Amino acid sequence: MTKLPFTHPIALVTGAGRGIGAATAEALAEAGAHVILVARTAGDLENVEECIYQKGGSATIAPMDITNLGSCRHLAASVAGRWPALDIIVLAAARFDPPTSVTDLSSSSLTQMLSVNAVAQQNLLSSFHSLLQKSASARVIGLTIPEDSSINAYGGGYRASKRAMESLLLCYSAENEALNTIKLALAELKPVATDTRKRIFPDEDQNLLRSPKDAAEHIIKLIKQDYKNGWQGII
Structure with missing residues (x-):
């Protein structure tokens, strides 16, 4: 795999214990980054860390709750104490509760999805913004669902939380565009064969879906590109 466009890059991946996050973390390490694993x-993080070390890479685990702003601030301070900048952050953590109608959607489920899928992203951006600014060309990657996604009826809670996340990230992108030091990409992912999706859709044939490794390869390809800030479409 070709290396990343950084010298000794430092990357942070959320949701790095399983699925897309774990596969992306392993791919980043293979491409030369030291990866901070967050979940x-x-x-789960220790398992991913071991896989990275076995392939000659390096990683640091950070088990934490990204919905807790204090925890995000604490991690940012720890990272700043070890490295001068953060070059890459991949926001792969997400919560997807079982589909239900809007009228049956519990306030608890909606609140939890909004907390992980939207509020936590703002926690991370606000906590790591200064470290991202210190990178020569920081990359922020947000992952969302395709606009033409079939998750329409009975997916209102998840869709609402992802649209909230998209708005936050696109505003952050616009706010930093003039500085040209932080490049944000909001990428749409087609369905990926993860344990979470299998739990939500037990009758779905996962052999017809893309693998986490395939999704990760496309994310790494995007990071290596000189992409335009904002929406990237389906990758």
Whole structure:
């Protein structure tokens, strides 16, 4: 795999314990980055870290709750204490509760999806903004659902939370465009065969879906490009 366009890049990946996040973290490490692995479960992160080390890469695990602003601030301070800048952040963490009608959607489920899919993203951007600014050309990658997604009826809570995330990231992109030091890409992903999706859609044939590794390869390809700020479409 060709290397990333940075010297000794530092990358942070959320949702790095499983699925798309784990595959992206492994691909970033293979491409030469030291990867900060962020997820709730330490055991999952340790497994990913071991895979990275076995392939000659390097990583640091950070088990934490990204919906907690104090935890995000603490991690940012720890990163700043070890490295001069953060070059890449991939916002792969997401919450997707079982589909239900808008009228049956519980306030708890909606709140939790908004918290992970939108509020947590703002927590991370506000906490790591100064470190991203210190990179020569920082990359921020946000992952969302295709605009033509079939998740329409019975997916109102998830769709609302992802659209909120998109608005936050696109505004952040516009706010930083003039500085030209932080480049944000909002990329649409077609369905990926993850454990979470299998749990939500048990009757779906995952053999027909793209693998997390394939999705990760497209994310890495995007990071290596001199892309235009903002919406990237389907990758």
